[in-house]
Amino acid sequence: MNQQHHILIVEDEDNLRLALADNLRDEGYSVHAVANATDAKLAVAESQPPDLVLLDIMLPDIDGYSLCREWRTAGHTFGVMMLTARVLEDDILRGFEAGADDYLEKPYRLRVLLARAKALLRRGSSFSSNLFPFGEFKLDEKARILYRGTEEIQVTQKEFDLLLYLLRNEGRALSRDELLDSVWGKNIVVDIRTVDNFISSLKQKLRTTSRGFQIQTVRGVGYRLAIEELLDKA
Ligand code: CA
Secondary structure, three states, rough: OOOOOEEEEEOOOOOHHHHHHHHHOOOOOOEEEEEOOOHHHHHHHOOOOOOEEEEOOOOOOOOOHHHHHHHHHHHOOOOEEEEEOOOOOOHHHHHHHHHEEEEEOOOOOOHHHHHHHHHHHHHHEEEHOOEEEEOOEEEEOOEEEEHHHEEEEEOHHHHHHHHHHHHHOOOOOOEHHHHHHHOOOOOOOOHHHHHHHHHHHHHHHOOOOOOOOOEEEOOOOEEEEEEEHHHHOO
């Protein structure tokens, strides 16, 4: 093995935790295993950050979703695979929304877990929390959360996607057609004025007292999101 990956296991069932730790060590991984979220936070904060976390959802102190979201908000980009007996689709989606990268139902087969862990580790450094700061706001792409300071701002999925597209193309004039195709999809028939409606509802939600960014109307074209240093030139 050319590089030893470090895996953190967060699992409150002793038998599962010990067995998993043993198996992963046998595979050549460096393993740290804890039984609750408090110890998991300490492990991440105080020692070398893991490359991958195997995270149980039902923990005695803080649930796995909250813990994962907390790490993503703090900018941690390590892979997170959620392990849980809960199999409802909503739970799975909730896990991804919290910033998890993969999800495995219990009881899992060890070989499957090892293969998926290996795949996540291969992706390794391509993990990114994709944070976009603008003005007093911050958009966290992976966790799909928009913040004003530390407060979460409620936006719809489409508003979020639209804002993300504007941020990714910061400073560029974007036509309504391009926005429709990129955010709503090429095969979806939507009134072109939908874009205008979503932009104005976004502007409402992003109303700020401090400058720092603007969503500008580009006459005859569409819109442009301009951040501070670009505002002067606009
Ligand atoms: Ca548990």
